[in-house]
Amino acid sequence: MNGNTSFEKIGEIIAENDSFLMISHVSPDGDAIGSILALGHVLESMGKRVHYRNEDGVPSSLEFLPHAEVVEQPSEEPLDVDVVFALDCATQPRLGEKVLHQASSAKLMVNIDHHKTNTRYGDFYFIDDSSPATGQIIYNLCQTLDYKITDIARDNIYVATSTDTGSFRYRGTTEHTYKMAADLVSKGLDVAKLNEDTYEKSPLRKVKLLGEMLSTLNVSDDGRVADWCLSQSVKDELKLLPDDTEDMINTIRAIEGVLVACSFEDLPSGQVRISLRSKSDDLDVSAVAQNFGGGGHARAAGIRLDGPLADAREKVISAVNELIENVF
Numbered sequence: 436m437n438g439n440t441s442f443e444k445i446g447e448i449i450a451e452n453d454s455f456l457m458i459s460h461v462s463p464d465g466d467a468i469g470s471i472l473a474l475g476h477v478l479e480s481m482g483k484r485v486h487y488r489n490e491d492g493v494p495s496s497l498e499f500l501p502h503a504e505v506v507e508q509p510s511e512e513p514l515d516v517d518v519v520f521a522l523d524c525a526t527q528p529r530l531g532e533k534v535l536h537q538a539s540s541a542k543l544m545v546n547i548d549h550h551k552t553n554t555r556y557g558d559f560y561f562i563d564d565s566s567p568a569t570g571q572i573i574y575n576l577c578q579t580l581d582y583k584i585t586d587i588a589r590d591n592i593y594v595a596t597s598t599d600t601g602s603f604r605y606r607g608t609t610e611h612t613y614k615m616a617a618d619l620v621s622k623g624l625d626v627a628k629l630n631e632d633t634y635e636k637s638p639l640r641k642v643k644l645l646g647e648m649l650s651t652l653n654v655s656d657d658g659r660v661a662d663w664c665l666s667q668s669v670k671d672e673l674k675l676l677p678d679d680t681e682d683m684i685n686t687i688r689a690i691e692g693v694l695v696a697c698s699f700e701d702l703p704s705g706q707v708r709i710s711l712r713s714k715s716d717d718l719d720v721s722a723v724a725q726n727f728g729g730g731g732h733a734r735a736a737g738i739r740l741d742g743p744l745a746d747a748r749e750k751v752i753s754a755v756n757e758l759i760e761n762v763f
């Protein structure tokens with residue numbers, strides 16, 4: 436079998452323990468924060484003691500999530516907890532150094548995720564790469580174990596899944612995803628309000644950022660590869676926050692004829708963050724990412740390379756072109 440721990444076994448671990456630490460990946464997205472809040476709050480409603488930590492905290496764009504105020508950035512001392520749940524995080528280092536230190540005195544770690552590249556770390560794991568979001572796995576877990584989905588968990592599962600599926604549009608959004616969403620709506624979820632909070636609140640600096648990035652847009656001669664760049668000087672000038680570039684790449688991914696979109700961003704560390712998006716089933720950009728020590732999904736992957744940006748760009752664009760030439 437795939438080695439997955441059964442939901443029933445995860446249920447036993449929950450039943451037999453009292454205190455929990457919910458963690459996810461650095462630079463968290465809606466699925467990361469939504470998943471830890473959803474499962475954590477269900478555990479709280481069962482009388483468990485639950486802590487929530489994220490290396491980078493909750494990005495301002497996700498502060499609207501109900502219960503988000505409980506997520507703290509890690510402090511120095513390891514937390515006295517029984518069990519760590521690591522959710523939506525493909526590799527253990529991606530949980531963050533300080534978070535891992537805070538998690539270090541727990542008895543065991545349970546890793547639940549949907550990334551194809553998950554390394555199956557932890558004492559127990561449940562990896563389902565057919566699920567479009569970890570939030571949907573949390574929903575399935577609650578349904579299987581007959582846990583009551585609290586109102587807070589309901590909203591967080593919905594936003595977790597919505598943000599990872601581009602608002603229920605991308606491949607991987609299945610009949611089950613829509614049935615889950617329908618069930619969440621039947622439990623009283625406010626569709627218009629949550630979607631407005633998720634998608635219709637752009638700070639002015641992000642609209643200006645779009646203009647800056649479009650001015651660097653480059654499309655290959657055959658029209659199949661589009662890329663753009665974000666320099667540290669533009670980030671400083673617009674006073675960007677770390678998550679402001681989240682999902683921006685979808686703008687160039689949407690260009691007609693483009694098969695792969697790439698985004699290159701200077702990080703304060705001197706490294707370059709690279710995001711890759713594929714629009715073709717035949718082009719697995721996680722393979723390109725893995726060659727550079729990165730990871731992700733077939734259609735959405737990421738890499739970090741040493742700068743300068745121009746060098747990183749040259750290497751990655753040529754690897755992307757090679758991938759396309761090998762396939763077509």
Ligand SMILES: [Mn+2]
Pocket residue numbers: 466467523549567568569599
């Ligand atoms: Mn996810």
